[in-house]
Amino acid sequence: MEPMVYVNYCEESDFMNPRCQKLSELDAKTAEMDKEWYAKRDPKADEPTKIAKIYVTVYYAEKGEQKLLH
Numbered sequence: 001m002e003p004m005v006y007v008n009y010c011e012e013s014d015f016m017n018p019r020c021q022k023l024s025e026l027d028a029k030t031a032e033m034d035k036e037w038y039a040k041r042d043p044k045a046d047e048p049t050k051i052a053k054i055y056v057t058v059y060y061a062e063k064g065e066q067k068l069l070h
Contacts, residue, residue, distance in 0.1 A: 001061035012052040023058065030054075 003023040007016045015029065037048040 003058055003060040006057045006059065008055040008057060010052060010054040012054075015052070015054055026056070 004020060005023050005026045006020045007026070010016050012033070014033070015026070033052075037050050040050070041048045
């Protein structure tokens with residue numbers, strides 16, 4: 001079973017839809033957003049012009065378990 005992530009809160013609404021998703025899907029979405037935001041960085045500070053806080057709960061299955069734990 002692949003770990004699942006429930007997005008409790010995020011300042012960027014794109015990450016909250018869907019609220020529950022595969023960890024790999026959220027990771028891919030986050031990596032893409034990082035690339036986009038880093039490309040738009042402030043040249044003087046070399047920092048992204050936008051950041052977002054995200055709070056998640058990760059649910060995973062123990063070996064031999066059929067249910068997800070967190």
